[in-house]
Amino acid sequence: MSTLPSTQKAVALPAKRSPLIEISTPVHPPAAGEVVVRVQWVASSPLDLHRADGGLLISSYPAPQGGGGAAGTVVAVGSGGDLKGLQVGDHVSVFAFHGGKEANQQQYITIPAYLASKVPEGIPLQAAVTVPVNLVTVFHSVTADLELELPWPIPKNWKPKAVNEPILIWGASSSVGIFAIQVLRHWGYANVLTVSSSQHHEYLKSLGATVCFDYRKFDVVDNILDYLKDAEEPKVPYILDCIGSLKGTLEPLAKIAQRGSRVAVMLPVIVKDASEEEEPVYEMDVSKCLPGKWADGAIVRGVRTHFYLQNEFFKEKLQPEILPSLLAQGIIKPNNQRVVEGATMVERAQNALTLLRSKAVSGEKLVYRVSEA
Numbered sequence: 101m102s103t104l105p106s107t108q109k110a111v112a113l114p115a116k117r118s119p120l121i122e123i124s125t126p127v128h129p130p131a132a133g134e135v136v137v138r139v140q141w142v143a144s145s146p147l148d149l150h151r152a153d154g155g156l157l158i159s160s161y162p163a164p165q166g167g168g169g170a171a172g173t174v175v176a177v178g179s180g181g182d183l184k185g186l187q188v189g190d191h192v193s194v195f196a197f198h199g200g201k202e203a204n205q206q207q208y209i210t211i212p213a214y215l216a217s218k219v220p221e222g223i224p225l226q227a228a229v230t231v232p233v234n235l236v237t238v239f240h241s242v243t244a245d246l247e248l249e250l251p252w253p254i255p256k257n258w259k260p261k262a263v264n265e266p267i268l269i270w271g272a273s274s275s276v277g278i279f280a281i282q283v284l285r286h287w288g289y290a291n292v293l294t295v296s297s298s299q300h301h302e303y304l305k306s307l308g309a310t311v312c313f314d315y316r317k318f319d320v321v322d323n324i325l326d327y328l329k330d331a332e333e334p335k336v337p338y339i340l341d342c343i344g345s346l347k348g349t350l351e352p353l354a355k356i357a358q359r360g361s362r363v364a365v366m367l368p369v370i371v372k373d374a375s376e377e378e379e380p381v382y383e384m385d386v387s388k389c390l391p392g393k394w395a396d397g398a399i400v401r402g403v404r405t406h407f408y409l410q411n412e413f414f415k416e417k418l419q420p421e422i423l424p425s426l427l428a429q430g431i432i433k434p435n436n437q438r439v440v441e442g443a444t445m446v447e448r449a450q451n452a453l454t455l456l457r458s459k460a461v462s463g464e465k466l467v468y469r470v471s472e473a
């Protein structure tokens with residue numbers, strides 16, 4: 101086992117809407133059941149922007165940045181405990197979200213082994229880092245919020261009960277949406293309706309989307325309802341809102357959901373977008389969004405993937421077993437990557453925030469190198 105340094109560089113938020121800074125934080129040696137990962141790649145996610153500009157889920161400053169994905173090499177393992185078969189030298193991807201020693205935008209993260217996935221042979225870390233956060237999000241939201249089944253392993257001859265029922269993925273070209281199509285199609289859900297800008301329609305169809313609608317068209321809701329004119333009610337029993345924008349997604353979805361529709365909305369609901377000029381406004385309680393506008397009997401849920409560990413089976417299997425197996429078999433393809441450059445780790449993190457703020461991310465994941473080497 102290599103000797104760990106006692107301190108490391110980390111990216112931190114000094115205050116809301118202030119440039120990121122570099123701080124020195126301790127490197128935590130692994131306890132039983134934990135591993136230490138030398139981080140090589142970070143995937144930047146919209147949550148980074150929600151935290152930086154909106155102070156979302158931050159209790160005090162300076163706050164180490166990151167509740168997102170990381171990928172790197174295991175450099176130390178705890179003595180004893182369930183290490184999920186991980187060894188020093190293994191390449192892993194990580195979705196960890198408790199902050200502190202688990203924050204992803206630092207050189208070393210110390211995590212329970214169940215938050216890591218061994219990266220299959222042949223998949224570069226730069227690609228693997230795009231997967232864990234939003235693939236876990238899809239498993240959590242589909243099972244806990246939409247209450248659709250995703251059994252593992254998939255029983256022979258298994259067919260989902262809702263095999264032909266329409267499942268609408270709004271924001272299907274987002275990282276979450278792209279994984280949602282792949283997961284639902286692999287588990288046999290055959291009627292996956294998608295909404296994105298038209299430039300991504302061909303790609304979404306190649307992943308298995310049944311039909312694609314363009315949200316930039318003013319009559320997108322009419323187009324969807326027209327397509328479903330002969331369907332039984334609720335016309336769309338399952339809706340996954342991968343964006344959670346009050347005006348951009350909840351308003352149109354409130355016109356589509358009917359009694360009995362289940363709607364899972366990625367939190368936070370974005371009431372006002374972050375911009376250079378203004379502070380964003382977020383809402384974590386979906387019941388406060390558009391009161392009186394949803395049909396009676398529509399079930400609207402806010403997705404909070406940070407609670408996925410409450411599902412004991414997913415805690416033990418999702419990152420350690422299911423994710424590597426789906427990647428190795430090519431069932432899940434990593435998101436396209438846009439590499440964010442900059443002279444230092446902080447500069448790269450800052451440049452990623454600028455891209456997120458200007459809504460430059462489309463059908464791809466921002467990734468950047470943590471190590472300077």
Ligand SMILES: NC(=O)c1ccc[n+]([C@@H]2O[C@H](COP(=O)([O-])OP(=O)(O)OC[C@H]3O[C@@H](n4cnc5c(N)ncnc54)[C@H](OP(=O)(O)O)[C@@H]3O)[C@@H](O)[C@H]2O)c1
Binds near residue numbers: 233296366462463
């Ligand atoms: N609460 C949770 O558990 C949880 C977990 C994961 C993510 N999230 C949240 O979910 C959101 C998405 O995350 P992500 O990483 O998947 O984002 P992302 O990939 O960065 O999202 C970018 C995509 O959003 C699409 N988009 C933007 N506005 C849209 C609209 N009005 N209708 C349809 N598509 C729209 C764009 O589509 P086009 O390019 O086609 O225009 C673009 O491809 C973020 O706010 C994130 O914080 C929440």
